[in-house]
Amino acid sequence: MPTHPLITWAVDHPWPAAGITAAALAVLGAALWAIVRTARSIAWPPAPVLVAGAxxxxxxxxxxxxxxxxxxxxxxxxxxxxxxxxxxxxxxxxxxxxxxxxxxxxxxxxxxxxxxxxxxxxxxxxxxxxxxxxxxxxxxxxxxxxxxxxxxxxxxxxxxxxxxxxxxxxxxxxxxxxxxxxxxxxxxxxxLSRLGLATRDRTAEQITRDRATARAVHLAAVLELRPGGWLSGYRRRRLAAAVARSGAGTNGEQRHRLLQQLAARRTSGQLATVPLASPWAGTPVPGEAYPRTPLGVTGAQLRAMDPLAVVHLVRAAHPTVEPAGIATLCTEYGVPVSETQVRIALRAGNSLTAATPPALVRPVPDPAPVVPGGVRLLPVTCRPAVPRPAPAVAATHTRTRPVVTAEYVPEEAVPAPGDVPDEDVPQGDCDVPDPDPFIEQARRDFGTDVPGIRPLRARYGIGQKRAQHIRNVLGGTP
Structure with missing residues (x-):
């Protein structure tokens, strides 16, 4: 299309031509702005991905x-x-x-x-x-x-x-x-394992020492099995060179590693006769689920904790249970403790409940800061309040005040610790043969579990000392 007519028309009509040009530039700018905005809003892949794709x-x-x-x-x-x-x-x-x-x-x-x-x-x-x-x-x-x-x-x-x-x-x-x-x-x-490079981040010197240590352990074990022979001298020279190359003489850690590996290799034959506990003789898992876990702590977490801390957690979950019951619950959770340990953990002695003080008959005032020994304070009688009389001259009236009297009352004799009568011993505990026949009976009744003192006394009708002896023999903590 020739441009001469357009130029002639623009010269003859300057204002319409200027308006059309401005509108065209505005449309072109809006189109470019929309294209740039759209390109920026697109979630482009990273630059390496674009280069690899190209x-x-x-x-x-x-x-x-x-x-x-x-x-x-x-x-x-x-x-x-x-x-x-x-x-x-x-x-x-x-x-x-x-x-x-x-x-x-x-x-x-x-x-x-x-x-x-x-x-x-x-x-x-x-x-x-x-x-x-x-x-x-x-x-x-x-x-x-x-x-x-x-x-x-x-x-x-x-x-x-x-x-x-x-x-x-x-x-x-x-x-x-x-x-x-x-x-x-x-x-x-x-x-890497076949090449001996399984352990990463080692220097060349450390790799050389480790290989020399392994070679020295092998040669020492062979010389122990065959100390004589025409190759013994050659093996001894190789052993000395391997030990020198391993640096065991100047490096304590390398020397400890060499001795540990050599000891393990020499005593490897004892693995066949090492006494091991049978995994089938343990306590079977109960059919029902474990009791509720105290304070939201699982049984596995309880077994990883200190036994005394477990006692406190179980006590917090069961505040009314006696020490023997708490010991049983801890054992069910997988933390075997004795009744004595429970009492020590709770710092309760022989009782978990504090004695309730008797009710007061009438209010008693607070004692003086210092009371002489052997003196007992008498209660003060309080009278009803009397209306205050009219003001008067102090010289004409006699002042009155309550009088507190004290008298000496001798203290009651407190028996010495040795004077406390012993616990009543049942008749059957007087002449007990050795070993106690109830030990085998308890093993049949309780299996591999260690019973508490209270269950033993309740089941067999025996005293505290005899139940403690049976429990210690069964594996309880004395």
Whole structure:
């Protein structure tokens, strides 16, 4: 379209031309502002992901050129339209599988794992392997290798990185759960273990010392089994060199490690005869659930705590239970304690309830700060209040005040600790044979549990001293 008529019209009509120009500039500016705002609002992937995706697209286009030539030369697609529609089937399938694999990886990712690409991730590598064939068929060995590496192989690798790179940037500690990644991690760990590099972050000097220590332990054990022979001298020289190389003579920690390993190897034959407790002879787990856990603490947490602290927690949950009952509850929770330990923990002596003071008959005033020994204060009789008389001269009236008298009252004799009568001993506890026949009876009745003193006295009708003896024999804490 010629511009001369537009210029002529603008010169003849300056104001309409200026208005149209301003409106066009306003529309163009609004369009640019909307485009910039839309681009900023889009949640773009990180820059490494975009770069990896761009590289994958270029390599996919490189592979597409190989497919175009292969379709015309080997597949007989002479028509350009047919070739244009069919040559990019592999590249398009590769792109579709890469996008689906990235979606699967993002959907299955968690805080600790990077997710799995699933079947689309496997198809990416299958398509990549198939597209290597046209590269060699079109360009031979040398050219085919270049086309295969730069085209389908590099495209598959870049698509793989683009799929998982965004998740690795967001959560670097996340581990991939795909089958190749799992196999790779397991093979790496086993290779490091086989090479003796399982312990990380060691210096070359420390690695040398550890290897020399292990060699010295082996040679010392062999010399103990075969001290003679024509190789004994050679082994002794190797042992001396290994000990010197390990630094055990100047490093106390290395020397301790050497001696511990050597002691373990020399006494390894004792493992066959070490006495062990049978795991089948323990206390069976009760059929019903454990009683309610005090103050919301589980049984496992109680067993990890100090027994005295457990006693206080159980006491707080069961304030009316006696010491023997608290000891039984603690044992049910998996913390075996004795009644004596319960009393010590609660600092209650022989009673858990304080004596209730007797009720006062009448109010008694507070005693004086210092009261002589052997003097008892008498109660003060309070009279009803009398209305105050009219003011008078002090000289004409006699003042009165209440008089408090005291008299000496001798204290009652308090028996000495040795004068307290002993506990009544049952008749059957006088002549008890040794060993006590009730010990075997208690083992049959209570099994592997250690009963308390109160249950023993109640069951067998025996005294305190005899029940304590039976309990100590059964394994209780004295």
């Amino acid at each position: 590289g994958a697209l270029v390599c996919t286009a490189y592979s597409g050129d190989t497919s175009w030539r292969f379709a015309g030369e080997r597949l007989g697609m002479v028509d350009s339209t047919e070739r244009a529609l069919m040559f990019g089937a592999g590249e398009l399938a590769l792109l579709a599988c890469a996008v689906m694999a990235r979606a699967n990886k993002a959907a299955t990712a968690t805080e600790s794992t990077a997710g799995s690409a699933g079947v689309p991730g496997v198809l990416v590598w299958v398509i990549t392997g198939v597209q290597v064939i046209p590269c060699y068929a079109t360009s031979g060995i040398v050219g085919g290798t270049v086309r295969a590496v730069i085209g389908p192989v590099l495209a598959g690798l870049l698509w793989h990185l683009a799929m998982g790179l965004e998740i690795r940037v967001a959560r670097p500690e996340a581990l991939s759960t795909g089958l190749p990644a799992v196999i790779g991690r397991e093979l790496r760990e086993r290779l």
